[in-house]
Amino acid sequence: xxxxxxxxxxxxxxxxxxxxxxxxxxxxxxxxxxxxxxxxxxxxxxxxxxxxxxxxxxxxxxxxxxxxxxxxxxxxxxxxxxxxxxxxxxxxxxxxxxxxxxxxxxxxxxxxxxxxxxxxxxxxxxxxxxxxxxxxxxxxxxxxxxxxxxxxxxxxxxxxxxxxxxxxxxxxxxxxxxxxxxxxxxxxxxxxxxxxxxxxxxxxxxxxxxxxxxxxxxxxxxxxxxxxxxxxxxxxxxxxxxxxxxxxxxxxxxxxxxxxxxxxxxxxxxxxxxxxxxxxxxxxxxxxxxxxxxxxxxxxxxxxxxxxxxxxxxxxxxxxxxxxxx
Amino acid sequence: xxxxxxxxxxxxxxxxxxxxxxxxxxxxxxxxxxxxxxxxxxxxxxxxxxxxxxxxxxxxxxxxxxxxxxxxxxxxxxxxxxxxxxxxxxxxxxxxxxxxxxxxxxxxxxxxxxxxxxxxxxxxxxxxxxxxxxxxxxxxxxxxxxxxxxxxxxxxxxxxxxxxxxxxxxxxxxxxxxxxxxxxxxxxxxxxxxxxxxxxxxxxxxxxxxxxxxxxxxxxxxxxxxxxxxxxxxxxxxxxxxxxxxxxxxxxxxxxxxxxxxxxxxxxxxxxxxxxxxxxxxxxxxxxxxxxxxxxxxxxxxxxxxxxxxxxxxxxxxxxxxxxxxxxxxxxxxxxxxxxxxxxx
Numbered sequence: 001x002x003x004x005x006x007x008x009x010x011x012x013x014x015x016x017x018x019x020x021x022x023x024x025x026x027x028x029x030x031x032x033x034x035x036x037x038x039x040x041x042x043x044x045x046x047x048x049x050x051x052x053x054x055x056x057x058x059x060x061x062x063x064x065x066x067x068x069x070x071x072x073x074x075x076x077x078x079x080x081x082x083x084x085x086x087x088x089x090x091x092x093x094x095x096x097x098x099x100x101x102x103x104x105x106x107x108x109x110x111x112x113x114x115x116x117x118x119x120x121x122x123x124x125x126x127x128x129x130x131x132x133x134x135x136x137x138x139x140x141x142x143x144x145x146x147x148x149x150x151x152x153x154x155x156x157x158x159x160x161x162x163x164x165x166x167x168x169x170x171x172x173x174x175x176x177x178x179x180x181x182x183x184x185x186x187x188x189x190x191x192x193x194x195x196x197x198x199x200x201x202x203x204x205x206x207x208x209x210x211x212x213x214x215x216x217x218x219x220x221x222x223x224x225x226x227x228x229x230x231x232x233x234x235x236x237x238x239x240x241x242x243x244x245x246x247x248x249x250x251x252x253x254x255x256x257x258x259x260x261x262x263x264x265x266x267x268x269x270x271x272x273x274x275x276x277x278x279x280x281x282x283x284x285x286x287x288x289x290x291x292x293x294x295x296x297x298x299x300x301x302x303x304x305x306x307x308x309x310x311x312x313x314x315x316x317x318x319x320x321x322x323x324x325x326x
Numbered sequence: 327x328x329x330x331x332x333x334x335x336x337x338x339x340x341x342x343x344x345x346x347x348x349x350x351x352x353x354x355x356x357x358x359x360x361x362x363x364x365x366x367x368x369x370x371x372x373x374x375x376x377x378x379x380x381x382x383x384x385x386x387x388x389x390x391x392x393x394x395x396x397x398x399x400x401x402x403x404x405x406x407x408x409x410x411x412x413x414x415x416x417x418x419x420x421x422x423x424x425x426x427x428x429x430x431x432x433x434x435x436x437x438x439x440x441x442x443x444x445x446x447x448x449x450x451x452x453x454x455x456x457x458x459x460x461x462x463x464x465x466x467x468x469x470x471x472x473x474x475x476x477x478x479x480x481x482x483x484x485x486x487x488x489x490x491x492x493x494x495x496x497x498x499x500x501x502x503x504x505x506x507x508x509x510x511x512x513x514x515x516x517x518x519x520x521x522x523x524x525x526x527x528x529x530x531x532x533x534x535x536x537x538x539x540x541x542x543x544x545x546x547x548x549x550x551x552x553x554x555x556x557x558x559x560x561x562x563x564x565x566x567x568x569x570x571x572x573x574x575x576x577x578x579x580x581x582x583x584x585x586x587x588x589x590x591x592x593x594x595x596x597x598x599x600x601x602x603x604x605x606x607x608x609x610x611x612x613x614x615x616x617x618x619x620x621x622x623x624x625x626x627x628x629x630x631x632x633x634x635x636x637x638x639x640x641x642x643x644x645x646x647x648x649x650x651x652x653x654x655x656x657x658x659x660x661x662x663x664x665x666x667x668x669x670x671x
Binding site for chain 2: 067106116128129132160164168322325
C-alpha cells in the first residue's frame with residue numbers, strides 16, 4: 001500500500017472480519033450441504049477471495065450498486081444479504097431470494113442494490129455500465145461496481161465496457177478478481193499481457209493492481225475509487241490478485257492447481273489476515289474475536305435450519321406465473 | 327412501395343376531424359419525441375443516432391431538444407451498449423437502444439436472450455427490464471446477405487421478450503409508445519422499405535396495445551396473415567384478386583409476441599382458408615408456428631391445407647433479380663391464394 005495513513009475504526013475492522021468469516025463459514029457449510037444432496041446444480045465457492053468483496057463493499061453507500069458474477073455468494077454477503085434467504089435460494093426453496101427460480105448463479109437483492117450474480121462470464125459488465133449510465137443521465141451519483149475476473153477480462157465486453165465508461169465518464173468501478181484461473185486455464189496461457197490492469201491504462205482509465213487477499217488494501221483502493229466516481233472522475237479499474245482455495249466449482253478437485261502455490265497463498269489467507277488486523281490494529285482480544293466467530297457460525301446454523309424447513313415452490317403457482325411469457 | 331393499407335378503425339375515427347398523412351419514419355420519431363417529453367427516464371442509445379439523426383432519420387433533431395445525455399452516440403460495440411440499456415432499465419431508466427441493422431443483433435444475443443429476457447424471471451420479479459430494442463430488417467435495397475435478413479423468429483423463440491413488427495405509420499407510432507411504456511423488454515423491428523411509406527396518423531395521442539391484431543381488409547373467402555413489409559404486398563395481392571371477385575381478409579398481427587391468436591383463428595373459422603406470408607426464410611419461422619396454432623384450434627373449419635409463402639432458405643444475394651427470387655412477391659401470394667382456393671373440397 002502506497003504509504004497511506006488511513007485510520008481504521010474498531011467498528012469497521014469488526015465489520016470487515018465478521019463478513020470475511022461469514023463468507024468462509026457460508027461457503028464451507030454449503031459445500032457440506034451439497035455433498036449431502038441438499039443443493040443441486042453448480043456451486044462456485046468464493047473461498048480464498050473473501051477480502052475482495054468485503055473490502056470493496058465496505059467502501060460503498062446504501063444507494064450504490066454492484067453487479068456480481070457466477071462466483072457471487074461473497075458479493076451478496078458483503079453487500080448485506082440475508083443468509084437465510086441465500087441458503088434457501090441455493091436449496092431451491094420458495095422462501096429463497098428468487099423463489100427457487102434462480103439458484104446459486106442468479107441470487108439478486110435489488111433492495112440492496114445487488115443487481116445479481118450472472119451465469120454468463122462477461123455479461124455483467126455492460127449491465128453495470130448501464131446502471132452507472134443511468135446515474136449519469138439522471139445526474140445522480142450512485143456508484144456501480146462490476147466484479148469480473150481474469151476469465152471475464154478476456155471477453156470483449158470487458159474492454160468495450162471500460163472504453164465506453166471512460167468516454168462518458170460514468171461512475172463505475174471495475175474490479176478484476178484475478179484468481180489466476182478461468183475454470184482451469186491459466187492467465188499465462190491466454191494472454192501476452194498478464195498484468196491485467198494495464199488494459200485499463202490502454203483505454204485511458206485509472207487502473208491499479210492490488211493485493212486481493214488484504215482486506216484493508218482492497219478497502220483503501222475501493223474507497224479512493226469510490227470518491228473519484230462520486231466526483232465525476234470515474235471510471236476506475238482495480239485488479240485484485242488472489243487465488244482460489246479449490247477447483248472451479250464443488251465438483252472440480254482442481255488437480256491442475258500446483259500444491260505449493262496454494263500453500264503459499266494459504267499463508268496469506270484473507271481471513272487470517274483479517275483476524276490479525278482486528279487483533280493488532282483494532283486491539284480486539286482473541287476471546288472477543290472467538291465470540292464473533294461463534295456468533296457467525298450460529299447465524300449460519302439458523303440459516304440452514306430456516307432453508308431446510310422452507311417449503312418447495314408450488315408448481316401450480318409457477319405455471320400461473322409463467323403465463324405472462326406465452 | 328406505396329402504402330395501400332386500409333387504416334385502422336381508430337384512425338378513421340380520430341382523423342375524421344383532423345386528417346394528416348405522415349411517413350412511417352416520422353411516426354416513429356413522433357413516438358420517441360412524445361415519450362421523451364413525457365418521461366425523463368426515456369433516453370436513446372445507438373450508432374449515429376445523435377448528431378447524424380440515424381440512418382433513416384428516425385432520431386433526427388432529438389439531440390437538439392434533449393441534449394447529449396439523452397441521445398447518446400455509442401461506439402460500435404453492440405453487445406456492450408445494448409447490455410448498458412439492459413442495466414439502465416434494471417435501475418429505473420427506460421432506454422431505447424437502436425441496432426442499425428437486425429443482422430448486427432447477432433452481436434447482442436447474450437444481452438437480449440440471456441439477460442434482458444430472463445432477469446425478471448430469474449430474480450422472481452425483483453426487477454423488470456423496460457427496454458426497447460429498435461432495429462430494422464428486410465431485403466429490397468441491394469444490401470446483400472449481412473444487411474437484409476428477417477430474423478424475427480430468433481427473438482420470437484426466446485420467452486421473456488415482446489416482439490412488435492408494425493407495417494403502417496399508425497401502428498408504428500402507437501406500438502412504439504406502448505413499447506416504451508411496457509415493463510417487458512420489447513424487440514421492435516422496423517422494415518427498411520417502410521420508412522418512406524405514408525399513412526394517416528392522428529395528431530391526438532393514442533396507444534396501441536400489444537397482442538391485438540388488426541384486420542386491415544375484411545373479406546370472406548380466404549384469410550391472409552402478413553406482417554411488416556409483407557402486409558402492403560399482401561394487400562396489393564388482395565386488391566388484384568378482388569377484381570376477380572375473390573374476397574380476401576388480410577390480418578396483421580402487428581405484435582408477434584404476444585400473438586393475437588384469437589383474431590387469426592376467428593378469421594379462419596369465417597373464411598375457412600389460410601395463407602400466411604412471411605419475408606423470413608421458411609425454416610423455423612413464425613408462419614409455421616401460426617399454422618400449428620390454427621391446426622390445433624380451427625382444423626375442422628379448414629377447407630384446404632394452410633399455405634405458407636416465405637423467403638427461400640438461403641442467404642440474401644446482392645443482385646436485384648436474385649434478391650427478388652428469394653423474397654415473396656405479390657405474384658407468389660396470388661398463386662398461393664389460387665392454390666388454396668383450388669384445393670377446396
